[in-house]
Amino acid sequence: MYKFDQTKTPLFDALLEYVNNDTIPFHVPGHKKGQGMVSKFKDFIGTNVMSIDVTVFKQVDSLHKPTGAIKEAQELAADANNADHTFFCVHGTSGAIQAMIMSVVKEGDKILVPRNIHKSVTAGIILSGAMPVYMQPEIDSNVGVALNVTPETVKSTLEQNRDAKAVLIINPTYYGISTDIERIADIVHSYDIPLIVDEAHGPHLHFNDKLPISAMGAGADICAQSTHKIIGSLTQSSMLQVREGYVDVNRIKTVMSLLQTTSPSYILLASLDAARMQMATEGQELLDETIRLAKYARAEINNIDGLFCFGEEIVGEEGAYDFDPTKITITCKDLGISGHELERTLAEQYFIQPEMSDLYNILCVFSIGDTREKVDALLSALKEISKTYANRDRKKIDIIDVPKIPLRVLSPRDAFNGSTISMALEDSVGEISAEFLLAYPPGIPVLCPGEIITDEILEYVETLKDAGLYVQGTDDPEVNYIKVVNDCDQLDIITSA
Incomplete structure (x- = not known):
């Protein structure tokens, strides 16, 4: 031991x-x-x-x-x-x-x-x-x-x-x-x-x-x-x-x-x-209870109209060798709302704060600090929200493909530290980014310093912004402007190497 x-x-x-x-x-x-x-x-x-x-x-x-x-x-x-x-x-x-x-x-x-x-x-x-x-x-x-x-x-x-x-x-x-x-x-x-x-x-x-x-x-x-x-x-x-x-x-x-x-x-x-x-000294027992609560919540959520919570059935898919059941991902796109809308409703109307949201889901993290009473409060709120949207015309939310990884022509360090200028994001296609573009949480980059900005990336970012998701990474808090590399001599040296 x-x-x-x-x-x-x-x-x-x-x-x-x-x-x-x-x-x-x-x-x-x-x-x-x-x-x-x-x-x-x-x-x-x-x-x-x-x-x-x-x-x-x-x-x-x-x-x-x-x-x-x-x-x-x-x-x-x-x-x-x-x-x-x-x-x-x-x-x-x-x-x-x-x-x-x-x-x-x-x-x-x-x-x-x-x-x-x-x-x-x-x-x-x-x-x-x-x-x-x-x-x-x-x-x-x-x-x-x-x-x-x-x-x-x-x-x-x-x-x-x-x-x-x-x-x-x-x-x-x-x-x-x-x-x-x-x-x-x-x-x-x-x-x-x-x-x-x-x-x-x-x-x-x-x-x-x-x-x-x-x-x-x-x-x-x-x-x-x-x-x-x-x-x-x-x-x-x-x-x-x-x-x-x-x-x-x-x-x-x-x-x-x-x-x-x-x-x-x-x-x-x-x-x-x-x-x-x-x-x-107590981890096995404490986590046993956390897992039990998570499995209970997952089963109940999957009985709520318009919601889905994946579980162990995902194991076996390419890229899913195993699964931690304490992560409760609630997919709400069939309700016709985004994950951001569901998170906001839970937080503002029910004072329940999920870990994060994306376009299609919210994530609730279960831990040793959770109780059946708190889980039931979440389930009750989700049931009420489902009933609210069940009486409305549901607008289908389609899965949007994440942009392909763009071409990198500079190291992230050289792009980040190099000579830069700021320009409107909409005018930046073809330029070399000196900043990040990412949806946070969970902080996954759509664009990294040193990579070429593409139309596909701009369209994706606009979709995230329109859905109310928090896009960050640029000095501009509204993400309307982005810094791009302005040192062509440096670029020639790197790309010719």
């Missing part, structure tokens, strides 16, 4: 000792255990949490050079997650992903990535100077959701790019779809390069045998996990799991130290320590 005593919370205990000793703080932060905090905020949040909002000193250890409580807490986390090393992250999983990428590739190196990556992956590519080689995930045309990349896609892409230095996959996806990650790990390692995994939406997988296999369990070399998303730590707290062999652990330490703040939040760090303990 575990090598260490997983009931321990060394970092949280060190902070409690500091508080119980009535230590007088002549250190930052300036609110001094809440004493100097404005009353309106302090009265709401309470003084307990502010009493452990401390800075770096021996008793509570240092995130950048851990030798005490943080060191022990990270070792416990590695043991709990079947990893050789764990690094606590207080700059979100986006920062962990950037560190993961910068640890395995440098300027000019090729890295294979799925096209349905989160923008943090592209940010990591820009920071590293690497060259992305995109792999197209499979698409479920019934619900308009990207599934996952297949082992065959990974293998064929590696055969065409034998000089690649690393492969990154998303597992599971935002919608809970897993690929055959064990097979992919074997394929990638046969090329003597590391497999790194964006496991933002799978920090819970290792702790219940009814869920898909975790990245570490499947043989991945590094994975970035959003501990806060599913298993109880505070928002912005994440973990980076590492296995020795194909990666340089000292390089990872250095990059993590380079990117992370020198004033980390001990509140966030302590929440990681506590969340790990909870999962290691």
Whole structure:
């Protein structure tokens, strides 16, 4: 089982000792255990949490050079997650992903990535100077959701790019779809390069045998996990799991130290320590209940007119090797409304806030914090909404094809850092983008820096905007203007190489 005593919370205990000793703080932060905090905020949040909002000193250890409580807490986390090393992250999983990428590739190196990556992956590519080689995930045309990349896609892409230095996959996806990650790990390692995994939406997988296999369990070399998303730590707290062999652990330490703040939040760090303990000691039972509630909700939703919630039947489709049932994707296009409209109705009329919406669906994330009462409230609201729209003429919403991956003529880094001008989006066809275009959430890029802007992309973006979805990535918040590369000499050098 575990090598260490997983009931321990060394970092949280060190902070409690500091508080119980009535230590007088002549250190930052300036609110001094809440004493100097404005009353309106302090009265709401309470003084307990502010009493452990401390800075770096021996008793509570240092995130950048851990030798005490943080060191022990990270070792416990590695043991709990079947990893050789764990690094606590207080700059979100986006920062962990950037560190993961910068640890395995440098300027000019090729890295294979799925096209349905989160923008943090592209940010990591820009920071590293690497060259992305995109792999197209499979698409479920019934619900308009990207599934996952297949082992065959990974293998064929590696055969065409034998000089690649690393492969990154998303597992599971935002919608809970897993690929055959064990097979992919074997394929990638046969090329003597590391497999790194964006496991933002799978920090819970290792702790219940009814869920898909975790990245570490499947043989991945590094994975970035959003501990806060599913298993109880505070928002912005994440973990980076590492296995020795194909990666340089000292390089990872250095990059993590380079990117992370020198004033980390001990509140966030302590929440990681506590969340790990909870999962290691109670995870199987807690997640059993989460899965039970999710299956109950899925069955009930599929009995509501106009709604559909896919489940385990998707397993077996190309790109869907396994499925995390805690992700509840509710397809509403047969009601004649967009996912954005359904999300807005739930939030504004019923005070129920889904995780996100796209053109055709809303996503509800189930976790260990959900109850039958809250699930029933969601189901009751969905039934009322269905009845409302059942009496109206339903306008059919067709699935729109996501634009093809455009031609890249510059590295993302060169385009992002190069000389640029801003122009109207409608006039930008044929230009080289210096910015992103993506629908957020989930932050999947339609256009990345260095790629040629096409008519197809503009039409797709306008469709998203017309549906009320949040398109972002440009300096212009309305996404009417976009920055394009204005250095033709640079372009000639790159394209002639």
